[in-house]
Amino acid sequence: INEPATNDTEKWKYDEQNIIKMHQPLLKNFIEEIKKIQSIKDLNASAYTIYYLLKKYTSKISSAGYKSTPDISLFDHLRATAGIVNCFTYHLNEQSLKQYKPADVRKEFYLIKGDITGIQKFIYSDIDLQVAGNSKGLSKRLRGRSLYISLLTDFIAGQFLNKLNLYEANILYSGGGHFYITAPYFEGIDDIISNLIKEINLFLFRKIGPRLGIIIGKEKFGEELYKSANEAIAKVNNNLNKAKYKKHENYLEEIIFNQPGEQDFNDVIKIGKNLPYANYLIEITAKNKDDFANDNDIVASFEQFNIFYFLPNTKPANKETEEQKIRNFLKERENKIKNCKIIAINNSDFLKYPEKLSDFKFPVSYGFRFIGSYAEINSQTNSVCSFKELANINYRFYLKDKKQNEPEKLSYPKLAAICLDADNLESIFDFGLGKKTSFLKIATLSxxxxxFFSGYMNVLAEKYKLYITYSGGDDAFLIGSWFNILHFAKELYENFKKFTCKNPGFSFSAGIFFCDDHLLIVKIAEKTAELEEQAKNFCKDGKIKNAVTVFDCTLNWDSYCAMIDFAEKLLDYTGDEGIKNKEKLTRSLVHRLLLIIKSCLKRNGQVDTDKLYRNVAQLHYLFARHGFTSEKIENAQKGIEKDIISVILKVFSKEDIIKNYQIPLNYVILKTRKLNK
Known part of the structure; x- marks a missing residue:
């Protein structure tokens, strides 16, 4: 993944026998895991489990790597093919399948896109204005609301599959509050969809209130659906936008004359509380919805549809193994369960127990999912860190051999938040993949x-000791110390470039906001989103977006990374306050440099060139006073004169980048600042 993307198929010519040899260990493991699911006798449970087994083993294998450009995974090829077959054979009974002829197939499809409305309002609204950012209860609520959206998305997509008698393979994508489903077209499908939308929206209205809802965009296609998927998606998106203005139109009276649900409900608090400690998400379909009315372990309930979610603590304790905990959990509810799914969280090793749990009378399916859910845990209290605790953490302490028991904290704690969103994804899906794009490419890309956003984000969040409020689909919102957030942003960008093969068409924009740990989370979210929007509007040299706004600067990511690198170098050359060192700058001089740059900026943020050039002479004077004469600077081959001072002097002749140097100067000032106690 470290090489730039290429369309030259000649470069993808590999030795077939060598590829087979490379895949032998993977094939062996796959066969061993297939044996584990032979105890699953139910057809639907087997299909669900096999789907995730194929996802585990074939999502990183090219569908035909030695025959064509390997831009499609084998998993996506298999699931798209299975989805087509489900549509082709939908109209055929068992007898017709035995006498199958190609002429019997109806090549009429529906592409359906679902979109959950009101997500941001749901996540951030109704926060008690007296509750501060370091409230643990508030942290749980925000985390819970975020995951609830993820569960709701999958639940609604699952209801479409149930009502239309389809399988997991018909879901092209589900996440971030929207999903795509391919379905066969048949007479009456519009009524089924309309009734389901009504049922779900009325349920949500009664349970939560008017904030959340589902709207649908759909379009009928022939074979062209699979040949030019981007055109199909553009049409469906257009229909979806129209649906936004006609929400609830067929059942408006029921919305108007019914009492909305509570503005808050216990589901989100329980989700946020349990998620950091859970290894599994268990979805239960009940025989009767009333059977679970008094079950206090439920974290999300869709009782009208007999579906309930649990996040049990299955970590071994008191000589009770993980398997025993899962077994006991199911045993307590055995007579109430119609079927259940055991879904491993952020772990693809999901087939530990099919044989051991095969004695239950109800079908059990197995799968896994990645959830952007990492939260730093306080090792002493074994609870999620408060915002105040996060603001103190220096991630670098945890990267080295720790000889001291007490963690090394930042000398000046300050909270930061980053809000980021992938750029131009809709355009990429609409026309960025070529005029005639197959669903296989879109399925792989999505x-x-x-x-990356749901899975890998956890890896980086753990390294930098952050709190993920939400991450999935194509956006994220994380909170941590100012120091950790700045370095996290740099590594995230660098690894996203590698992940996308340095393809210039893929990028994301972000805003980074600094604040006290007691600031209201609603304000943190609002301010960070505003900065992200500034980054989205960034334009330089004809290139837009792909930027970050931080310390009153908006710049592209490569420039940001360069500024963080320079900040580290400047920090090394900055001495401790009160200690004279000829080879280092004083902290007060660094602060003076920042003030000089700010004095060159107009109110609209543009550089005042007259002031800029006048300040060059002042800079030479300042440096000379500290022993850095023009002669020493000009003749320097290494050291502070070459690495720092000459760079700063050159910067003052470049009005297009002078603003960016506020970043390293602010960085050093914060890193060397001491907290007044």
Missing amino acids: RELDL
Whole structure:
């Protein structure tokens, strides 16, 4: 993944026998895991489990790597093919399948896109204005609301599959509050969809209130659906936008004359509380919805549809193994369960127990999913860190051999938040993949992007000791110390470039906001989103977006990374306050440099060139006073004169980048600042 993307198929010519040899260990493991699911006798449970087994083993294998450009995974090829077959054979009974002829197939499809409305309002609204950012209860609520949206998305997509008698393979994508489904077209499908939308929206209205709802865009296609998927998606998106203005139109009276649900409900608090400690998400379909009315372990309930979610603590304790905990959990509810799914969280090793749990009378399916859910845990209290605790953490302490028991904290704690969103994804899906794009490419791309934001984001958040409020689909919102967030942003960008093969068409924009740990989370979210929007509007040299706004600067990511590198170098050359060192700058001089740059900026943020050039002479004077004469600077081959001072002097002749140097100067000032106690 470290090489730039290429369309030259000649470069993808590999030795077939060598590829087979490379895949032998994977094939062996796959066969061993297939044996584990032979105890699953139910057809639907087997199909669900096999789907995730194929996802585990074939999502990183090209569908035909030695025959064509490997831009499609074998998994996406298999699931798209299975989805087509489901549509082709939908109209055929068992007898017709035995006498199958190609002429019997109806090549009429529906592409359906679902979109959950009101997500941002749901996540951030109704926060008690007296509750501060370091409230643990508030942290749980925000985390819970975020995951609830993820569960709701999958639940609604699942209801479409149930009502239309389809399988997991018909879901092209599900995440971030929207999903795509391919379905066969048949007479009456519009009524089924309309009734389901009404049922779901009325249920949500009664349970939560008017904030959340589902709207649908759909379009009928022939064979062209699979040949030019981008055109199909553009049409469906257009229909979806129209649906936004006609929400609830067929059942408006029921919305108007019914009492909305509570503005808050216990589901989100329980989700946020349990998620950091859970290894599994268990979805239960009940025989009767009333059977679970008094079950206090439920974290999300869709009782009208007999579906309930649990996040049990299955970590071994008191000589009770993980398997025993899962077994006991199911045993307590055995007579109430119609079927259940055991879904491993952020772990593809999901087939530990099919044989051991095969004695239950109800079908059990197995799968896995990645959820952007990492939260730093306080090792002493074994609870999620408060915002105040996060603001103190220096991630670098945890990267080295720790000889001291007490963690090394930042000398000046300050909270930061980053809000980021992938750029131009809709345009990429509409026409960025070529005029005639197959669903296979779109399926691979959407799944891989979700893997990055839902899966890999946890890896980086753990390294930098951050709190993920939400991450999935194509956006994220994380909170941590100012120091950790700045370095996290740099590594995230660098690894996203590698992940997308340095393809210039893929980028994301972000805003980074600094604040006290007691600021209201609603304000943190609002301010960070405003900065992200500034980054989205960035334009330089004809290139737009692909930027970050931080310390009153908006710049592209490559420039940001260069500024963080320079900040580290400047920090090394900055001495401790009160200690004279000829080879280092004083902290007060660094602060003076920042003030000089700010004095060159107009109110609209543009550089005042007259002031800029006048300040060059002042800079030479300042440096000379500290022993850095013009002669020493000009003749320097290394050291502070070459690495720092000459760079700063050159910067003052370049009005297009002078603003950016506020970043390293602010960085050093914060890193060397001491907290007044």
